[in-house]
Amino acid sequence: MTDSVTSETEVLIVGSGPTGLTTAIELRRHGVDCRLIEKEDSSVETSRALAIQPRTLQAFEDMGVLDEVLEEGVRVTDATAYDDDESLFHLDMDNVRPPSPYPFIWFLPQNHTEQILGHRLNELGGEIEFDRELVGFGQWDDRVAATVRHREDGKEQTEEITANWLIGSDGAHSHVRETLGLELEGVTTEQEVLVADAKADWKLPNTEASIWFHEEGVVAVLPMPGEDLWRLFIDVTPIPQAERPDATIDVLQRLLRERTIHRNVTLQDAPWTSNFVANQRMVSRYRSGRVFLAGDSAHIHNPLGGLGMNLGIQDAYNLGWKLALVCGGDASDALLDTYEEERKPIAKTVLDKTGASGSVLVTANPLVKTIRNTALPRVLRSSRIQARILRAMTQLDDTYRGSSLAAVHVDSPLAGLLNSTVEREVRDLLEDSWRAPKAGERVLDGSCRYLNGTETSLYDEIHEQTGFVLLLFAGDGTAEVDSMVHLAEELTDFGGLELHQYVVISDDERDVSESPVVSVLVDEDGQLHSQYDAHVPTLYLVRPDDYVGFRSQPPHAASLTAYLSNRLHVGDDDREVDLR
Ligand SMILES: Cc1cc2nc3c(=O)[nH]c(=O)nc-3n(C[C@H](O)[C@H](O)[C@H](O)COP(=O)(O)OP(=O)(O)OC[C@H]3O[C@@H](n4cnc5c(N)ncnc54)[C@H](O)[C@@H]3O)c2cc1C
Known part of the structure; x- marks a missing residue:
C-alpha cells in the first residue's frame, strides 16, 4: 500500500x-x-x-x-601535443590575457x-x-x-x-x-571515445595534459589526484562501428602502446571505464x-x-x-x-x-586527419591564437554583454549637438572602446585598504556581500571624494534590494569620514582606478554573481534608479531614462 x-x-x-x-x-x-x-x-x-x-x-x-x-x-597549467616522440605544440595558461586570478584548470x-x-x-x-x-x-x-x-x-x-x-x-x-x-x-555524433581512470607506470608530467595525434585516433592523458592515476581519452571513431572495442584494461593498454611513445606502458588498474558516444544537443x-x-x-x-x-x-x-x-x-x-x-x-x-x-x-575522415596533424599544430604555435583558445576553453570569455541586464549611462560630449540616433551610435562606439570591465563582463580584482590601514581586495569585499555592490570611484585626486560620499549616502532607495556601497578613493591625504551606510576603500597606487577606467568619477553596479550590471560615467543617480526598475525589475520607478 x-x-x-x-x-x-x-x-x-x-x-x-x-x-x-x-x-x-x-x-x-x-x-x-x-x-x-x-x-x-x-x-x-x-x-x-x-x-x-x-x-x-x-x-x-x-x-x-x-x-x-x-x-x-591537481593544478594543470599546460598541454603538449605529440606525434610519437615529436612535440607538435605546447599550450601554456601563462598566455591567458588578461591573466585570471586562477591561471590553471583544477x-x-x-x-x-x-x-x-x-x-x-x-x-x-x-x-x-x-x-x-x-x-x-x-x-x-x-x-x-x-x-x-x-x-x-x-x-x-x-x-x-x-x-x-x-x-x-x-x-x-x-x-x-x-x-x-x-x-x-541536436545530433548524436559518430564520435566514440574510450574513457577511463587508470593506474599507469609511466613518468608523465603531472601538471599538464599530454595528447598524441595518431593516425588511428587521438589519445589524451590527463593527471588525476591519486598515485599514478590518469584520465585516459582514446578516440575509436576511425574503427568501424561494429568493431569498436569496449574500454577494458587490456584494450586500453594495447591502444596506448600502439598510439603513444610509451610502447611498454603497463596499466595496473582501471577503477572506472566507459565508452562515450558524443551528443551535441540542447x-x-x-x-x-x-x-x-x-x-x-x-x-x-x-x-x-x-x-x-x-x-x-x-x-x-x-x-x-x-x-x-x-x-x-x-x-x-x-x-x-x-x-x-x-x-x-x-x-x-x-x-x-x-x-x-x-x-x-x-575523426575518421582522412583529409581532416591530415589537416589536424599538420596545419593545426602550426596554427597553435602562435601565442596570440593560444591566448584566444585558452580564454574560450577556460570560460573566461563568457560574458552577458548582450543581455538586457547589461546597461550603461555615459554623458556624451556631443549631447544636444547631434540627433539622438547618431548620438547613440557615438555612445555605442565609446562603450566598445571602453578598456575596463564593460556592462555584462565580470568584475576585476585588485588590492586596496580601509581608511584604518587594513589591507583588503575588491574580490574580498564583493564576496563578503551576498547582494549587489555599488562601487563609486572618486576619480584621480581628492576633488570629488566628498561628493561621492554624499552621493552614496543619498542613494538609499533601492526598492528593497540588498546593496552595499563602497566609495573607492585614490588619495586619502584629506580627512574622509566614513558613514554607517558607506565603506571607503583606498586605492593607493591607483591600480583599481586604472583597471576600471575611473580617472573621473564613475559608478559600477556589481551583480551578486560578480558581473557588472550597470556602469555610469559620471555617476547618474536617476539612471541607476531607472536601471533597477526597468532592467532588474526591482521597485516601481518606471521613468524613461536613456540607458544603452
Ligand atoms: C566521461 C565524462 C567526462 C566528463 N568530464 C567533464 C569535465 O572534465 N568537466 C566538466 O565540466 N564536465 C565533464 N563532464 C560532464 C559532467 O559530468 C556533467 O555535465 C555533469 O554531471 C552535469 O551535472 P548535472 O548536475 O546537470 O547533472 P547530473 O550530474 O547528471 O545529475 C543529475 C541528478 O539528478 C538525479 N535525478 C534524475 N532524475 C531524477 C528524478 N526524477 N528525481 C530525482 N532525482 C533525479 C540523478 O540521479 C542525478 O543525481 C564529463 C562527463 C563524462 C561522462
Missing part, C-alpha cells in the same frame, strides 16, 4: 548533481527555503567530470567552497566536488534528500505541485510537494524536461512558467574541453540570485526571463565550439 503526505517549500530542486547542489547552495546563501531531492539512495561514486575551469573557481570562491576544493586535486573528480558542495549545503542548513524520485508535476499560475516517491521502512510513500518554483537539474535524461514536452534538440527553452531547466537537463555535449559540469554550475550561479530576489518579493517575475536570455547563448557557443573541435580532433 502507498501512503501519501503533503508538504510545502518555496523552491523544489530535482537532482543532486553539481547543478542541483549549486542551486541549493545559492538559494540558501540568499536566504531562500528550498528542498533538494535525489532519486538515488546515495551520492554517485564515479569520477566523471575532472576539469574545474577558472570561471567556476571564481564562483566557488563566492560560494565559500574554494579553499576546500583547492585542498585536494582537476578534481566530480564525486569529490559534489562531496564538498554537499558539505557546504549542510553548513547552510540544507541537505540532499536521497531516495526521493520526482514522478510527476503540474503547474498553475501561483504554484507547482510535484509528486515524489520514496521508501520508508520498506514501504513506498508518496509525497505531494507544493512549491512556488521547480528546478529540473535532473541530468541528461531529465524527467522534468520530458514532462514539459521539451526535447534535447533545449529551445530554459523556462516554462514556474519551472526551469539547468545543467545537463538543458544541454549536453562531448567532454572535449571539460565544460559540461562547469556550464551547469554557472547556470545555477546565474539563476540562484535572480530567483532569490523574486522569492523575496524584491523583483518581479520578469527578472527570471533573463536566466534563459543570458545562459542559453553561452551553452549554444559551447556546443558549437566543442562540436567543431570534436569533428577535427575525433
Whole structure:
C-alpha cells in the first residue's frame, strides 16, 4: 500500500548533481527555503567530470567552497601535443590575457566536488534528500505541485510537494524536461571515445595534459589526484562501428602502446571505464512558467574541453540570485526571463565550439586527419591564437554583454549637438572602446585598504556581500571624494534590494569620514582606478554573481534608479531614462 503526505517549500530542486547542489547552495546563501531531492539512495561514486575551469573557481570562491576544493586535486597549467616522440605544440595558461586570478584548470573528480558542495549545503542548513524520485508535476499560475516517491521502512510513500518554483537539474535524461514536452534538440555524433581512470607506470608530467595525434585516433592523458592515476581519452571513431572495442584494461593498454611513445606502458588498474558516444544537443527553452531547466537537463555535449559540469554550475550561479530576489518579493517575475536570455547563448557557443573541435580532433575522415596533424599544430604555435583558445576553453570569455541586464549611462560630449540616433551610435562606439570591465563582463580584482590601514581586495569585499555592490570611484585626486560620499549616502532607495556601497578613493591625504551606510576603500597606487577606467568619477553596479550590471560615467543617480526598475525589475520607478 502507498501512503501519501503533503508538504510545502518555496523552491523544489530535482537532482543532486553539481547543478542541483549549486542551486541549493545559492538559494540558501540568499536566504531562500528550498528542498533538494535525489532519486538515488546515495551520492554517485564515479569520477566523471575532472576539469574545474577558472570561471567556476571564481564562483566557488563566492560560494565559500574554494579553499576546500583547492585542498585536494591537481593544478594543470599546460598541454603538449605529440606525434610519437615529436612535440607538435605546447599550450601554456601563462598566455591567458588578461591573466585570471586562477591561471590553471583544477582537476578534481566530480564525486569529490559534489562531496564538498554537499558539505557546504549542510553548513547552510540544507541537505540532499536521497531516495526521493520526482514522478510527476503540474503547474498553475501561483504554484507547482510535484509528486515524489520514496521508501520508508520498506514501504513506498508518496509525497505531494507544493512549491512556488521547480528546478529540473535532473541530468541528461531529465524527467522534468520530458514532462514539459521539451526535447534535447541536436545530433548524436559518430564520435566514440574510450574513457577511463587508470593506474599507469609511466613518468608523465603531472601538471599538464599530454595528447598524441595518431593516425588511428587521438589519445589524451590527463593527471588525476591519486598515485599514478590518469584520465585516459582514446578516440575509436576511425574503427568501424561494429568493431569498436569496449574500454577494458587490456584494450586500453594495447591502444596506448600502439598510439603513444610509451610502447611498454603497463596499466595496473582501471577503477572506472566507459565508452562515450558524443551528443551535441540542447533545449529551445530554459523556462516554462514556474519551472526551469539547468545543467545537463538543458544541454549536453562531448567532454572535449571539460565544460559540461562547469556550464551547469554557472547556470545555477546565474539563476540562484535572480530567483532569490523574486522569492523575496524584491523583483518581479520578469527578472527570471533573463536566466534563459543570458545562459542559453553561452551553452549554444559551447556546443558549437566543442562540436567543431570534436569533428577535427575525433575523426575518421582522412583529409581532416591530415589537416589536424599538420596545419593545426602550426596554427597553435602562435601565442596570440593560444591566448584566444585558452580564454574560450577556460570560460573566461563568457560574458552577458548582450543581455538586457547589461546597461550603461555615459554623458556624451556631443549631447544636444547631434540627433539622438547618431548620438547613440557615438555612445555605442565609446562603450566598445571602453578598456575596463564593460556592462555584462565580470568584475576585476585588485588590492586596496580601509581608511584604518587594513589591507583588503575588491574580490574580498564583493564576496563578503551576498547582494549587489555599488562601487563609486572618486576619480584621480581628492576633488570629488566628498561628493561621492554624499552621493552614496543619498542613494538609499533601492526598492528593497540588498546593496552595499563602497566609495573607492585614490588619495586619502584629506580627512574622509566614513558613514554607517558607506565603506571607503583606498586605492593607493591607483591600480583599481586604472583597471576600471575611473580617472573621473564613475559608478559600477556589481551583480551578486560578480558581473557588472550597470556602469555610469559620471555617476547618474536617476539612471541607476531607472536601471533597477526597468532592467532588474526591482521597485516601481518606471521613468524613461536613456540607458544603452
Ligand atoms: C566521461 C565524462 C567526462 C566528463 N568530464 C567533464 C569535465 O572534465 N568537466 C566538466 O565540466 N564536465 C565533464 N563532464 C560532464 C559532467 O559530468 C556533467 O555535465 C555533469 O554531471 C552535469 O551535472 P548535472 O548536475 O546537470 O547533472 P547530473 O550530474 O547528471 O545529475 C543529475 C541528478 O539528478 C538525479 N535525478 C534524475 N532524475 C531524477 C528524478 N526524477 N528525481 C530525482 N532525482 C533525479 C540523478 O540521479 C542525478 O543525481 C564529463 C562527463 C563524462 C561522462
